[in-house]
Amino acid sequence: MRQVAEIKAAYDWMIAKHNTDYAYALAANHQNALERLESHQDQLDRGVFVLLFAQFEVAVTERFERTRTARQANPDWTTRRGWDTLEVRRKRPPFETRLALTLDRDCPEFGEVIAAYKIRNDCAHGRTATPVGSIDQLVRDLFRWQAAL
Numbered sequence: 001m002r003q004v005a006e007i008k009a010a011y012d013w014m015i016a017k018h019n020t021d022y023a024y025a026l027a028a029n030h031q032n033a034l035e036r037l038e039s040h041q042d043q044l045d046r047g048v049f050v051l052l053f054a055q056f057e058v059a060v061t062e063r064f065e066r067t068r069t070a071r072q073a074n075p076d077w078t079t080r081r082g083w084d085t086l087e088v089r090r091k092r093p094p095f096e097t098r099l100a101l102t103l104d105r106d107c108p109e110f111g112e113v114i115a116a117y118k119i120r121n122d123c124a125h126g127r128t129a130t131p132v133g134s135i136d137q138l139v140r141d142l143f144r145w146q147a148a149l
Helices: 004-027 031-073 095-100 108-124 135-148
Strands: none
Touching: 004 031, 004 135, 031 095, 031 108, 031 135, 095 108, 108 135
């Protein structure tokens, strides 16, 4: 999560510019400009959501790889078992697998991460029906989820 602060700072700068432009368009009653600016903010929010969530994905991957290496090197088979399956041994198992092996599936954060991952996938693949919510809240959630890993 090395770049979260930088991504968030860039987002805040762009939103400040957007809000200034929106205020001018609102004062001038330019409906087309207002609609365009609303669309731009939605696209900006979706792009930043993907970038920020990617930072968390890296944290999950790093934690998974450290855990996998430690477990596979353990001489006790009862510790190694499950970590020696083909899916886990692959260079890059699916995100949901890496998450399940680094975060308790029964903790509330697990379900929250999976829900955010669905939004991330929707955004990354051009689906716009699901709202991304507050970027500020996402940043807080990312750090909370990272602490739970």
